[in-house]
Amino acid sequence: MLHHTTVGDGTPLVILHGVRLDHRHMMESLEPVFEGLDGWQRIYVDLPGHGLSPSDKAICSQDDVLNALVAFTDKALPGQHFGVIGESRGSYLARGMAHKRADMVLGLGLIVPGGNPGSDPARLPPHQVLIPDPSLRADLAENQVFRFENLMVIQNQRLLDLAALHKIPAMALFDPEQEARVFGAFHFAHEVNGDIRPHDGPAVIIVGRQDAMSGYLDGIDLLETFPRASLAVLDTAGHAVAWERPEVFQALMRDWLERLATAVSGAR
Secondary structure, X not given: OOOEEEEOOOEEEEEEOOOOOOHHHHHHHHHHHHOOOOOEEEEEEOOOOEOOEOOOOOOOOHHHHHHHHHHHHHHHOOOOOEEEEEEOHHHHHHHHHHHHOOOOXXXXXXXXXXXXXXXXXXXXXXXXXXXXXXXXXXHOOHHHHHHHHHOOOEOOHHHHHHHHHHHHHHHOOOXXXXXXXXXXXXXXXXXXXXXXXXOOOOEEEEEEOOOOOOOOHHHHHHHHXXXXXXXXXXXXXXXXHHHHOXXXXXXXXXXXXXXXXXXXXXXX
């Protein structure tokens, strides 16, 4: 079974991180959302080859990763309805879960989706630093320089500290060989075959207007697949939207949880 950390009780939410990261990043981003809220069981998963979930030489495609997740939820949550939250690569897998287990998935939280192989790179906005702090540059560790110069829309010590605590350690546990196999067979078979069905559960799509990695246009396109989705395109936010705009991000996620609670009542 995949390594996971469970917090709280109630309706399950399966939470999926992005590539090269692990569950710690998602816990830091999402646990503030649940402060003062009862009734939600958060299941933070380490994807295969990430964190404390071992890699597997049998995983050679994105479909294989998705099948591992389906097997995990079938075993951990037998017969239970659940929501799925995914960030970046995790959002793509969340969409795959909604396809594979459409009768069980109540709704989706999709954070910075898009920018996957096959997307037009011309749709990505150029990298911009909107709130710079060049004074931080001289004291950066070598493994922080690229993030500071190429990924951060807001440059401040808080964001650097969060990345150092939750992202950089996870990258040391990531299996690049497995990722190379998956990246070479990235798209789900059902998408390649044109079998993309709308999912009518409550959804939220949150993208950063300055996200040079995933962009924002691919997220807008997902509205056709999720007819009950709220969409937020946040200015002064890149790929780390949950950390860069935490107050707005948390409010959007709480709104989704309120709508998801109605779907939970209907599923009983």
